[in-house]
Amino acid sequence: MNALTAILRKLGALAVDGLWRAGFMARFFLAVLRYSGQSFRRLPLTLREIYFSGVLSLLIILVSGLFVGLVLGLQGYDILQRFGSSDALGIMVALSLLRELGPVVAGLLFASRAGSAVTAEIGLMKTTEQLQAMDMMAVNPIARVVAPRFWGGVISMPLLAAMFSAMGIFGGWLIGVVAIGVDDGAFWSQMRASVDFRHDVLNGVIKSIVFGIAVSLIAVFEGYDCQPTAEGVSRAITRTVVSSALAILALDFVLTSFMFRGL
Amino acid sequence: MFVCIIHFVQIHPVNSTVSDKPLVRLDGVHFAYGEREILRGIDLTVNRGQVVAIMGGSGSGKTTLLRLIGGQLRASAGKLEVDGQDMGALSRAALYALRRRMGMLFQFGALFTDMSVFDNVAFPLREHTNLPAELIRDLVLMKLHAVGLRGAAALMPSELSGGMARRVALARAVALDPMLMLYDEPFAGLDPISLGITGQLIRRLNDALGAASVMVTHDVQASLNLVDYVYFVSEGRIVAHGTPTEIRASNDPFVHQFVHAEADGPVPFHYPAPPLASLLDNIPA
Ligand SMILES: Nc1ncnc2c1ncn2[C@@H]1O[C@H](COP(=O)(O)OP(=O)(O)OP(=O)(O)O)[C@@H](O)[C@H]1O
Numbered sequence: 039m040n041a042l043t044a045i046l047r048k049l050g051a052l053a054v055d056g057l058w059r060a061g062f063m064a065r066f067f068l069a070v071l072r073y074s075g076q077s078f079r080r081l082p083l084t085l086r087e088i089y090f091s092g093v094l095s096l097l098i099i100l101v102s103g104l105f106v107g108l109v110l111g112l113q114g115y116d117i118l119q120r121f122g123s124s125d126a127l128g129i130m131v132a133l134s135l136l137r138e139l140g141p142v143v144a145g146l147l148f149a150s151r152a153g154s155a156v157t158a159e160i161g162l163m164k165t166t167e168q169l170q171a172m173d174m175m176a177v178n179p180i181a182r183v184v185a186p187r188f189w190g191g192v193i194s195m196p197l198l199a200a201m202f203s204a205m206g207i208f209g210g211w212l213i214g215v216v217a218i219g220v221d222d223g224a225f226w227s228q229m230r231a232s233v234d235f236r237h238d239v240l241n242g243v244i245k246s247i248v249f250g251i252a253v254s255l256i257a258v259f260e261g262y263d264c265q266p267t268a269e270g271v272s273r274a275i276t277r278t279v280v281s282s283a284l285a286i287l288a289l290d291f292v293l294t295s296f297m298f299r300g301l
Numbered sequence: 302m303f304v305c306i307i308h309f310v311q312i313h314p315v316n317s318t319v320s321d322k323p324l325v326r327l328d329g330v331h332f333a334y335g336e337r338e339i340l341r342g343i344d345l346t347v348n349r350g351q352v353v354a355i356m357g358g359s360g361s362g363k364t365t366l367l368r369l370i371g372g373q374l375r376a377s378a379g380k381l382e383v384d385g386q387d388m389g390a391l392s393r394a395a396l397y398a399l400r401r402r403m404g405m406l407f408q409f410g411a412l413f414t415d416m417s418v419f420d421n422v423a424f425p426l427r428e429h430t431n432l433p434a435e436l437i438r439d440l441v442l443m444k445l446h447a448v449g450l451r452g453a454a455a456l457m458p459s460e461l462s463g464g465m466a467r468r469v470a471l472a473r474a475v476a477l478d479p480m481l482m483l484y485d486e487p488f489a490g491l492d493p494i495s496l497g498i499t500g501q502l503i504r505r506l507n508d509a510l511g512a513a514s515v516m517v518t519h520d521v522q523a524s525l526n527l528v529d530y531v532y533f534v535s536e537g538r539i540v541a542h543g544t545p546t547e548i549r550a551s552n553d554p555f556v557h558q559f560v561h562a563e564a565d566g567p568v569p570f571h572y573p574a575p576p577l578a579s580l581l582d583n584i585p586a
């Protein structure tokens with residue numbers, strides 16, 4: 039009986055704590071939006087973060103995109119040739135990347151490469167009292183530090199996802215056309231004929247924007263909210279990567295169910 | 302070396318209605334972190350032109366007191382006024398307006414690690430003024446010169462020693478020529494020469510700007526030569542206060558223990574805890 043109440047109490051505390059954090063995060067999000075003006079008025083602040091989050095993630099995104107494309111080419115050819123439709127390899131590679139793999143895998147990579155770095159940076163600034171010092175200088179740390187990093191991530195993410203998809207399609211083409219010998223003309227013309235701009239490309243872009251918002255928000259929030267100790271920062275980084283991955287996959291399901299209902 | 306202080310540009314017009322009203326006034330201020338009461342009724346006054354030292358044992362709430370004056374924390378009871386404004390009732394905008402005229406030196410410097418020394422000192426100027434870049438450069442080099450680190454302008458904070466970082470932070474804190482300076486242990490980790498110079502610097506800055514300074518410190522001897530008034534904090538209360546002359550002559554046991562650095566006396570060295578003996582039951586006598 040005692041053990042049961044203890045478990046119940048723990049569950050209740052967890053739920054209350056989770057709810058409290060969710061509310062706090064929502065308020066934090068509103069504050070970030072409210073103090074975002076400076077990120078656009080003083081563009082260099084945000085450009086710097088686009089450089090750190092976006093440009094410095096390029097290598098891992100491009101290399102991963104290439105490999106995912108290579109694998110898609112192999113697997114796609116293997117499956118499609120069973121139905122005698124290996125000409126459709128282009129469609130399959132392009133649709134998988136544009137609709138799903140581009141936004142999702144790029145999002146996961148972005149969270150672990152750039153999101154964790156943002157959390158670490160903000161967390162360390164908090165730990166070393168830099169945020170407090172800034173606040174004491176009458177400079178709002180949310181406007182000066184958090185918002186530019188948030189927008190830097192939001193802007194970088196769709197661009198990275200697009201480059202991931204482009205690189206993936208190139209990888210699929212390398213395997214399918216160059217290595218295996220699928221007809222080059224069929225590969226591209228089938229792709230061009232079947233990929234719909236609104237249905238496929240735009241929906242993929244929307245996904246990557248949503249993931250960008252989610253990952254960037256989680257990253258800045260975890261950094262800002264961390265316990266100001268070495269251990270607190272390391273836990274915050276872990277939470278950024280884990281929650282971002284969960285958020286991306288869950289959001290992907292929700293978005294997919296709205297976008298592609300087999301209609 | 303200090304000649305340049307005279308040239309410090311006054312960026313914010315000094316309040317021309319300089320009154321004899323105290324710049325900082327605490328009246329029965331209480332503060333608690335959760336359940337733990339840290340301050341229990343602090344009365345303290347800082348007048349314009351004064352350098353005031355707050356002394357007390359480690360963990361007695363000195364930093365907390367400084368944060369209350371800076372508006373980072375809010376008192377749970379009592380009245381706290383800075384420049385005639387009630388800190389408990391200020392909006393964020395009003396607080397920021399007030400803070401532009403305050404400088405705070407953090408215990409560990411709190412330099413921005415992603416900026417060079419120069420950019421750190423330039424930060425408040427760039428954020429709050431529209432001065433042209435050349436003027437900002439001159440101002441920054443002057444402030445750095447005053448703390449003896451003009452040659453270190455291009456270094457990153459990671460390349461500084463702890464004491465150097467604190468001096469850079471001092472230059473940054475005074476960049477906007479504040480009316481109120483808050484120093485959290487400005488002398489910790491400084492060698493005797495830097496310590497003496499920093500002490501004189503704090504005094505001269507204060508006098509040149511017509512400002513007031515509140516200084517939390519452990520360094521009794523260095524500060525007694527420098528300040529106008531001393532408050533001793535213990536267990537959340539002011540237990541003694543007076544001018545340096547009064548303090549030196551005092552035979553208050555608390556003050557005596559502090560000034561003469563004695564381990565036994567009213568200042569508790571231990572954080573509140575059950576007696577050590579009660580935890581050592583398992584050890585055979
Ligand atoms: N964020 C916090 N949450 C809970 N308790 C805190 C917090 N910060 C400080 N305290 C407690 O408040 C007390 C006073 O802390 P404070 O930092 O003001 O001491 P201090 O006088 O500046 O000490 P020192 O001379 O060592 O810097 C300490 O006992 C500390 O345990």
Ligand SMILES: [Mg+2]
Nearest residue numbers: 363364408485
């Ligand atoms: Mg302290």
